[in-house]
Amino acid sequence: MSKPHLDAHQRKAQRREAVMRVAVPAVIILAILVGWEMMVRVNEIPHYIIPAPSLIWRTLLDNWATLWPALWFTVKLTLLALLAAVVGGVLLAIAFALFRWVEIGFFPIAVVLQVTPIIAIAPLILIYVSNTTAALLLCAWIVAFFPILSNTVIGLKSADSNLRDLFQLYKATPWQRFRHLLVPSALPYFMAGLKIAGGLALIGAVVAEFTAGTAGRETGLASRILESSFRTEIPMMFAALFLVSALGVVIFLVFAVLSKMVLGHWHESEMRREQ
């Protein structure tokens, strides 16, 4: 009862399913890369129009010394913004969930921040905040914090009403109710918000840096893309773009794994259906 009993046949089918899940997308990506390479070589397309994947890869390795610090700067910016978004989003969500008037009062402001495109606010922020890094951080934070805020607010309010009654019946203190009922109920919603916010923090960091241009002492991947576009170094643009995408994928995977670790044993969203 506690563990589904699988016979050898089912186990084999499951293993094959697991392998295919990785193999099928890998084959498709490989096919696209090979097709791209072939297209460029056969048609002799010049590298300043579309570089071949092999050239992009070589450019990446050759320029690693300049790309690596840029990547590291973007990683730092993204993670710091995300951290600030988690802290700010969660604290604000708790205030919203506990005090109705705080929510009624501040929610419109949160919405205004969310619906105004970051690219439109970024120039103003860059004017008002003299430290470029701090300005970039602020931009990325504005983009990333809303999904965490709204998801956590919904999560904190989503606790089962019978369980709420049960906590009332057993005279739980407000802290006990918060710690043992509201927080676990909100956790799946928070994790979903975190997954979205991770991607958005990266977008915010890149967009803000584009707006800021190549100013500032330290610069990130967006500056590399801008610079190479000024110099029409298309392979370098692709190489930096590849790093931005790869960073996004890594952030996505990290939070997917984290979500699975935190929720996998009980929440529907992270459970495989047993058939």
Next chain:
Amino acid sequence: MPSLQPPSAAASPPPLFSMRDVGKRFPNGTLALQGMSLECGDHEFISFLGPSGCGKSTALRLIAGLTRVSEGALEWPERPAPADGQRELGFVFQEPTLMPWAKVFDNVWLPLKLAGVKRDAAAPVIRQVLEMVGLSRFADVYPRELSGGMKMRVSIARALVTQPRLLLMDEPFAALDEMTRIKLNNDLLAIWREHRFSVVFVTHSVYESVYLSSRIVVMAARPGRVVETFGIEEPYPRGEEFRTSSRYNQHCMAVQRSLHGALGGQDIDH
């Protein structure tokens, strides 16, 4: 004058709780319950039986203190205070209402945890109630791994872990299949007989209420009110013999008639 009377054992003990003309009106003006009077003594098994909207669940929530009485009085006579970690009441909802993120053991621990009892100190009594409901082997399992009937057993174990004097049950078996329901009825009766608490049981099943109860309160809707009270004076333990006896059928018919009378021949969905 009362001081002259010796504290005699012959005097009947005070009721667990008494309701006098209790009514409940919701803020939107709906009269959910009107003029309900009832006394519940030790080791009773009382069922509230009636159609939807008759106020049976409202009455149960009033007794539980989950909602406030708006008319009349609901009183709990003084009793010796319960020991540490013990509570006057246990409550079982229509749904199992378990915390999906906690294992069976921790779900059952909850009422004690909220009363400040540490996990290790609570372990023996948790094991004991899990044994009572037949789930000793499932302490380390998450609720999702259990069937509907087993989840309900966990819910009952959680309600019993504080050794309540009164167990309130709100249509606990309504969502279960017939076989599971009969099994749980029998197990509930066995636990009730052994541990001698009182039960107030809300149901819309005539058969279930007659099988289980020592007393049935038949209720009607619009407004919610008590129509008639039946004593089912049949000995316990009750089993298949009772369920197939003619006396059981007579009780069922009498209760059924009262229930139909309460519906006033109207064609109302139960």
